[in-house]
Amino acid sequence: MIANLVILRSRMLTTGNQLKAARMLADMDQLPLAEASKVSVGTIRNMEAQGGNTLKSSLATIRAVQAVLEDAGIEFLNHGQPGVRLKAP
Numbered sequence: 001m002i003a004n005l006v007i008l009r010s011r012m013l014t015t016g017n018q019l020k021a022a023r024m025l026a027d028m029d030q031l032p033l034a035e036a037s038k039v040s041v042g043t044i045r046n047m048e049a050q051g052g053n054t055l056k057s058s059l060a061t062i063r064a065v066q067a068v069l070e071d072a073g074i075e076f077l078n079h080g081q082p083g084v085r086l087k088a089p
Contacts, residue, residue: 016050018082026072
């Protein structure tokens with residue numbers, strides 16, 4: 001169980017900067033991301049405004065936003081420092 005939690009946390013959206021970088025890499029504006037995630041654009045703005053701090057949104061909101069970005073080809077990395085990259089083809 002603990003190993004699964006560590007793996008999950010190592011691949012999770014955790015900061016506002018990571019969200020913004022993922023969105024830019026996916027070439028996606030805030031509004032389409034919000035609509036696809038079924039959250040308000042204000043929620044996306046607030047999440048990104050957290051900067052390098054840990055996101056304060058609910059886990060359900062974070063997972064919804066992350067799922068949309070992953071479907072757009074983004075891979076989340078947290079190996080010591082949050083990051084993003086395009087998924088390998």
